[in-house]
Amino acid sequence: MTHSKKIEIHFSRLKLIKLLCFAFLFLACGIWMLRFQPDTQSVFLDNPYFKNGIAILALLMGSFGSYYALKKLFTPKPALVIDALGIIDHSSAVAIGRIHWSDITEIREHKTPAGALSKHRFIVVLLQDPAAYLSRQAHGLKRKTMEANLRQCGSPVTLSVTGLDTTFELLESELQQGLATYRDTEAETIEAIGTPLPKDLQEKVAAANKAHEYAMEIQKMLDAEFVIAELQVAATADHTLSITGVVTNQGTKDAIGEYLMLHTDTPKVYNGLTLEEEEA
Known part of the structure; x- marks a missing residue:
């Protein structure tokens, strides 16, 4: 499934x-x-x-x-995306971007007082390794806000429907369904291969899969923004990127490197793109 x-x-x-x-x-x-x-x-x-x-x-x-x-x-980018890989969060000033289903342990509701007779509801995304997501946030003030969320709610990642074109109930339902579907798929895979892999090997496989998924996500992003022949993207577990392919000129090559540093959470890009004249 x-x-x-x-x-x-x-x-x-x-x-x-x-x-x-x-x-x-x-x-x-x-x-x-x-x-x-x-x-x-x-x-x-x-x-x-x-x-x-x-x-x-x-x-x-x-x-x-x-x-x-x-x-x-005036931003066409969606605030939230829920897909087979997990969640892409751009819904707030401290949004973290991609969150993989495999990193999520639980999705639950949290309430805080919003007035004498009301409470503000938001969704807490509990993570296996909150520190890993905190480390992805380089901005000091945003990181402090996420650390405060971690102390108060148990996770640096919280989602609110304030400002979104949806309801709390619908968003929570979609997130719970996505997580349940991922876990069902994982259980079916384990059943198909028999005995579950050792935990350390599971972690290595999960890290490799996430790196591959991230690379494919970046490749789709580049395909949509630039003309790159024979494009190949590879990624490591910490989201370091390596790209190869052929572009028309040095300006395009430099622009692609700058685009990746600006629009992704990669700490480093190894730009192996070559120019058409070099290929000739």
């Missing part, structure tokens, strides 16, 4: 437009407070440090919110 469906979940344009409106409101309030310095007849609220601090905070929140909303409104 295989998980044949590839499910793409995009950002909700309506939710993003609402976020953009609130962000502009924060910007307007911050500018108004700095410009007109309103008098509230309160010693505490009229303190210039407090008042200007609130105004600057409103400007920062409005700026970040408007940047995020505008960026996502």
Whole structure:
């Protein structure tokens, strides 16, 4: 049994437009407070440090919110992809990208208070090796946020439907189904070959399979973006890439290397592409 469906979940344009409106409101309030310095007849609220601090905070929140909303409104990339390999997460500022089913131990709901009478629900993706995913996040602030998630929820990876064009129940159902399908397939494979492999060998096979899957994913990405003859992509367990093939000029070769460093989580690219004139 295989998980044949590839499910793409995009950002909700309506939710993003609402976020953009609130962000502009924060910007307007911050500018108004700095410009007109309103008098509230309160010693505490009229303190210039407090008042200007609130105004600057409103400007920062409005700026970040408007940047995020505008960026996502004009980004065709789906926020979440669920496929046979696992999950591709681009749904938040601390999204980690590809998460393989083989790395996931459990998917569960988590609730945090969102108000006096309500709670915010999100999905926690529990991992076999959280440290490996933390190490993929080089950005300091994002890494700190993921570490906080790990302490609070037991995993650095959490998913929220806020801003997504789906419901919590539907997203959780699709994720649970994908994980269950992967495990059924794994069980069928073990049954077909008889006795399960030793654990250390299982880990090596799993690492090799994930590296191969990652290489195939990158190859499809490059095929969609560039014209490369005889393209071959190989990857190691830490996502180091090696690419070979033939391109028309040095500029294209350099652009491909830069593209991979910018759009993937690879720590290093061995660019073995050759030029057409060299082949001739």
